[in-house]
Amino acid sequence: MVVDDELSVRDSLDRWFREEGYEVGTAENANDALTRLAEHRWDAALVDIKMHGTDGIELQRRMHEIDPELVVIMMTGYASVETAVAALKNGAYDYVTKPLDPDEIAHLVKKAMLQKRTTQENVRLRETVAEVSRPEDMVGQSGPMRKVFEAVETVGPTDATVLITGESGTGKELVARAIHQASARKFHPLVAIHCGALTETLLESELFGHEKGAFTGAQFRKKGKFEIAEGGTIFLDEIGDISLKTQTDLLRVLQEREITRVGGNQTIKVDFRCVAATNKDLEKLIEEGKFRPDLFYRLNVFRIELPPLRVRREDIPILVNHFVQKFSQAMNKRVTRVAPAAMNQLQEQPWVGNVRELENAVERAMVVGQEPELKEQDFIFKTPGAANGTSKTLEDMERAYILRVVEECGGNQSHAAELLDIDRVTLYHKLKKYGWTRTPVETR
Amino acid sequence: MKLLHLLPIGNIDDGLLQDLRPVVEERFRVSCKVLTTRLDPEFAYHGERQQYHSSEIIHRMQSLVAADTWRLLGVTSVDLYIPILTFVFGEAQMGGPCAVVSAHRLRQELYGFPPDPELFRQRVIKEAVHELGHTVSLTHCEDYRCAMAPSHAVEWIDLKESTLCTACRTAVTPVQQASSGRSF
Numbered sequence: 001m002v003v004d005d006e007l008s009v010r011d012s013l014d015r016w017f018r019e020e021g022y023e024v025g026t027a028e029n030a031n032d033a034l035t036r037l038a039e040h041r042w043d044a045a046l047v048d049i050k051m052h053g054t055d056g057i058e059l060q061r062r063m064h065e066i067d068p069e070l071v072v073i074m075m076t077g078y079a080s081v082e083t084a085v086a087a088l089k090n091g092a093y094d095y096v097t098k099p100l101d102p103d104e105i106a107h108l109v110k111k112a113m114l115q116k117r118t119t120q121e122n123v124r125l126r127e128t129v130a131e132v133s134r135p136e137d138m139v140g141q142s143g144p145m146r147k148v149f150e151a152v153e154t155v156g157p158t159d160a161t162v163l164i165t166g167e168s169g170t171g172k173e174l175v176a177r178a179i180h181q182a183s184a185r186k187f188h189p190l191v192a193i194h195c196g197a198l199t200e201t202l203l204e205s206e207l208f209g210h211e212k213g214a215f216t217g218a219q220f221r222k223k224g225k226f227e228i229a230e231g232g233t234i235f236l237d238e239i240g241d242i243s244l245k246t247q248t249d250l251l252r253v254l255q256e257r258e259i260t261r262v263g264g265n266q267t268i269k270v271d272f273r274c275v276a277a278t279n280k281d282l283e284k285l286i287e288e289g290k291f292r293p294d295l296f297y298r299l300n301v302f303r304i305e306l307p308p309l310r311v312r313r314e315d316i317p318i319l320v321n322h323f324v325q326k327f328s329q330a331m332n333k334r335v336t337r338v339a340p341a342a343m344n345q346l347q348e349q350p351w352v353g354n355v356r357e358l359e360n361a362v363e364r365a366m367v368v369g370q371e372p373e374l375k376e377q378d379f380i381f382k383t384p385g386a387a388n389g390t391s392k393t394l395e396d397m398e399r400a401y402i403l404r405v406v407e408e409c410g411g412n413q414s415h416a417a418e419l420l421d422i423d424r425v426t427l428y429h430k431l432k433k434y435g436w437t438r439t440p441v442e443t444r
Numbered sequence: 445m446k447l448l449h450l451l452p453i454g455n456i457d458d459g460l461l462q463d464l465r466p467v468v469e470e471r472f473r474v475s476c477k478v479l480t481t482r483l484d485p486e487f488a489y490h491g492e493r494q495q496y497h498s499s500e501i502i503h504r505m506q507s508l509v510a511a512d513t514w515r516l517l518g519v520t521s522v523d524l525y526i527p528i529l530t531f532v533f534g535e536a537q538m539g540g541p542c543a544v545v546s547a548h549r550l551r552q553e554l555y556g557f558p559p560d561p562e563l564f565r566q567r568v569i570k571e572a573v574h575e576l577g578h579t580v581s582l583t584h585c586e587d588y589r590c591a592m593a594p595s596h597a598v599e600w601i602d603l604k605e606s607t608l609c610t611a612c613r614t615a616v617t618p619v620q621q622a623s624s625g626r627s628f
Contacts, residue, residue, distance in 0.1 A: 012499065012526035018538060020594060021583035099530045103596035189588045189603055202557065210556065218556030220549065223599045 002026045003033045003059065004048040004075065009098075013046065020106065030054035030062070037066050044071040044093075044112055049083055057087050064091055071112040075100070103223075138174045139322045140315040144307035148175065155302045156182025161254070163239075163299045164277040166306030169356030172277035173237060175304060179275055180233040188232030191225045195246075196238030203246055205262055208253075214263025226259050229272045239299065240280030240291065251295045274299070309351040309358060316347045319355060323362035324374065334371045342376045349382060399434050402427070406436065446514035448476040448576075451505065453483045453520035456547065460568060461519055467569050471591075471607065472576060474514055481508065485522055498524040498535035498544055505542045515579050517572060518544035533571050533595065536578035543575035550598060567598065570606045577608065580616045585609060 002013045002024065010026040017024045025040070027033035030053060033045070045063060049056035060072045074095040076084040084095035093112050096105055138149075155162055156179045164172045173192060180190040195203055205214075209224030225234055242250070253259055254274060258267045276299045285291035309316070320338055328335050338346070351357055361379055369378035402420065406427075409416040417427040448468060450461045461478045469476045488500040501518060509516050524532050524546040533550070536543035550567040552560045573591040585592035588600075590609035595601040608616070 006527075008527040012528045015499075015535075015538075016526065016529065019536070019578055019583060098528065099525070100528055101596075102529050102532065105529075106594060106596050187586075191603065205557070215556050217553060219554045222555045223597055225599075228599045228603060 001033060001036060001042045001045040003028075003030070003045060003051070003056070005029060005051045006048075009048070009075075016102075017109075022109075030059040033059060034062060034066070037063055037070070042067070042070060043116060044073065044109060046073050046075055046096075049074050049076045049087065049095075057083065057090065060087055060092055061090055069116070071116060073108060073112070138171060138178055139319050140312060141318060142307075142312035142315045144312050145315060148304060148306060151302075151304045152178045152182060155179060155304075157184065158302075159183070159273055161273070161299055161301040162275045162304060163282075163302070164275065164304045164306060165282075166277075166279065167308045167354055168279050169354030170306040170308060171355050172279075172306060173235065175306065176233070176235040176237075176275045176277060180235075180273075183233065183273065185232050185273055189229055190233045190235060191229040192235040192237060193225050194237045196241035200243045200246055203242065204249065207246070208249070208259045208261055209264075210262035211264040214261070218263070221261075224259060224261065226253060226270045226272060227268060229270075231271055233273045233275055236274065236276040238278060239276040240278035240282055240285055244290070244292065247292045247295050251292060251298060254295075254298045309354045313347050316351075316358065317343055319358055320346055320362055323359050324366065327363055327366040331366055333366060335366060335369060335374060336372045338374045339376065342374060342379055345376060345379065345381050398430075402430055403434065403436060406431065445475065445512065447512050448472060448474045449508075449510070449513050449516045450476060450478045451481065451483055451508060451516055451518045452479070453501065453518045453544065454485050454522050456519050456521045460547065460565070463565060464519065464569060464572055467606065468517070468572055468576060471573050472515075472580075479508075483508070483518065485520060490525070493525060495523045495525040495531065496520070497526070498532055498546075499526055501544050502535055502537060502542050505544065509541050513541060515576060516542050517576060518542070519547065519568070519572070520544065521547050523548040533601070534575040536575040538578055538583075539581040540579060543579050545571045545575050550601070555598070563602070566606065567601050570601050570604060571595070573606050573608070577612065577616070582608075582612050582616055585612050587611070 002010050002017070003026070004010050004013075005028050007028075010028065014024045014026050025036055025042070027036055029051060033047070036042075037045075047056045047059055047063075051059075054062075056074055060074065063070055063072060071093045072087075072091070074084045074087045074092050075098055076095055077098050084092075084097075087095060094108055096108065140146075140148075152175060162176075162179055164175050166172055176192070177190060180186060193203075193206060198206060205222065205224070207224050207226060209222050209227055210218055212218060212221045236250075253270070257271070258269050260267050282291050282296050282300075286293050286296055320343065324335055324338060327333070346358070346361070349361075353360075362374075364380070365374045365378035369375065402416075405419055406413065406416045409419065413427055413431070414424055417424045420427065450464060450468075452458060452461055458478070465476045465478055483501070483504065485496050485501055487504065488497040489495075490497060501520075501524070505516055505518055524535065524544065526532055526535065531549065532546070534543065534545035545568065547564070547568050548554075550571065551564050552558065570591055574595070577592045582592050584594040585608075587593060587609045588603055589605050590612055591604060591606055592608060592612050593600065593604045595604065
């Protein structure tokens with residue numbers, strides 16, 4: 001219930017709370033408010049302190065006589081803060097100053113309602129309604145991936161800090177999301193921050209927020225990721241890329257569970273779970289003096305190592321089919337399968353960029369391919385040895401390079417030898433060894 | 445056929461509205477047109493607050509609702525407020541034809557950060573979808589990733605997506621079908 005003698009205040013708060021999904025009623029004076037209170041059960045009342053006739057303080061006292069459980073929030077101008085404080089002593093839940101900060105009032109009312117509800121409602125009801133789901137892109141049946149799923153199931157429901165390591169493109173963020181989904185914090189936000197993408201100053205502001213005017217151009221207050229993640233999970237990606245100064249600040253937050261916004265002096269309590277990830281070798285960075293060991297131990301409470309795609313090749317067909325299905329839906333195409341020859345090739349590729357690279361390859365093939373089947377020519381395959389795959393020998397790489405140059409020269413060995421900076425006879429012997437014929441080499 | 449009309453308010457960049465057009469078309473499955481009429485918001489200016497009263501703008505926009513208007517979304521670069529709140533990102537008529545969004549507080553520069561055109565564009569899209577959601581009677585959603593999640597600060601806008609969650613999409617279907625004759 002909004003009680004204010006100003007029509008514009010009643011109207012705008014009425015509309016605003018309706019948008020928020022609340023049922024709202026308004027009253028223009030104390031008598032009106034008390035009548036409405038007797039007619040209907042209200043959860044909360046926002047009461048203006050200064051009103052004609054009975055003022056807000058007196059109204060609050062009389063409201064509590066009728067309904068002692070009613071949450072009363074006083075609204076006041078800056079001039080009457082002292083009066084509002086007096087109202088708190090009389091049992092008001094809190095007070096807000098006009099004009100109200102939307103963020104503040106939303107937070108306050110939500111908090112008050114939650115507090116009231118937790119004493120009345122069976123929290124388990126919410127738990128049963130929501131389903132625990134694994135993010136849909138986390139796919140695999142191989143041994144290494146089963147271990148990852150098991151680890152997620154084990155650590156997810158706890159509140160432990162998790163460190164996820166693995167090469168780029170292995171799906172570290174997906175694992176972080178799965179951990180969040182498996183936790184009791186799943187109804188609160190998962191806030192991801194890619195630490196490597198930001199400069200030291202920006203990262204500090206992003207993590208901890210800043211006050212209005214904290215630095216040039218900061219015209220408005222900005223909340224930090226830790227505040228936004230309140231009740232949920234913060235995912236710190238590329239943790240190995242942050243400066244020593246930010247590492248120190250981060251360590252303090254992880255230890256104290258409180259932050260101070262840049263340019264502010266008020267400490268704010270924060271409730272979050274931390275999941276960090278990196279593709280760097282943090283132990284090596286510690287040896288080099290680039291990473292704080294105490295922060296490492298804080299983060300490395302439970303570790304999940306993500307396998308690169310090349311050690312779980314048996315998952316490739318499952319992943320490919322999953323991505324085909326996903327992009328078919330997104331692109332509204334009826335592609336249902338991948339030709340066996342193409343699938344074989346896909347399983348042979350080095351996939352240095354891991355699952356992300358595979359996903360991109362399928363997406364590209366989906367764009368150029370025809371319904372209902374993706375064929376070899378829809379993919380761009382690397383010639384053996386052309387990639388940076390660690391399993392390739394120097395000879396493999398030399399072979400691939402020489403064959404590519406010869407093909408580019410249209411089979412003209414003299415020209416190819418010139419480009420390769422070797423004599424024609426050496427090239428001839430090498431081509432013979434590699435079993436080269438004039439048939440064009442498939443380089444797609 | 446009813447159309448979703450985008451109305452430039454003040455000196456908002458036309459390019460932004462053109463960018464917005466295909467996205468809202470796709471999200472609400474209704475053809476969209478950027479109006480050539482431009483609304484001057486000066487009548488809604490509050491000198492002391494140096495802001496523009498969004499409710500007055502919405503009120504004025506009603507006279508621009510045409511026979512072929514499904515919804516009228518105003519887009520402006522001025523800072524909006526309603527009397528009791530310090531600011532609003534936008535305002536909509538619940539289940540009504542008009543809504544307005546402000547791009548003012550969506551720019552990174554206002555928070556002291558370097559400009560980020562893509563982030564800015566994404567924020568405008570999310571807020572446009574959000575306010576249009578109110579015009580089809582959607583209230584705020586508890587799923588923080590849904591476009592209908594409440595955002596009282598840009599940080600919350602960044603957290604959500606520009607699409608509606610399944611529950612909101614389902615809730616809007618009958619309304620949408622009744623008013624635009626299209627499935628959602």
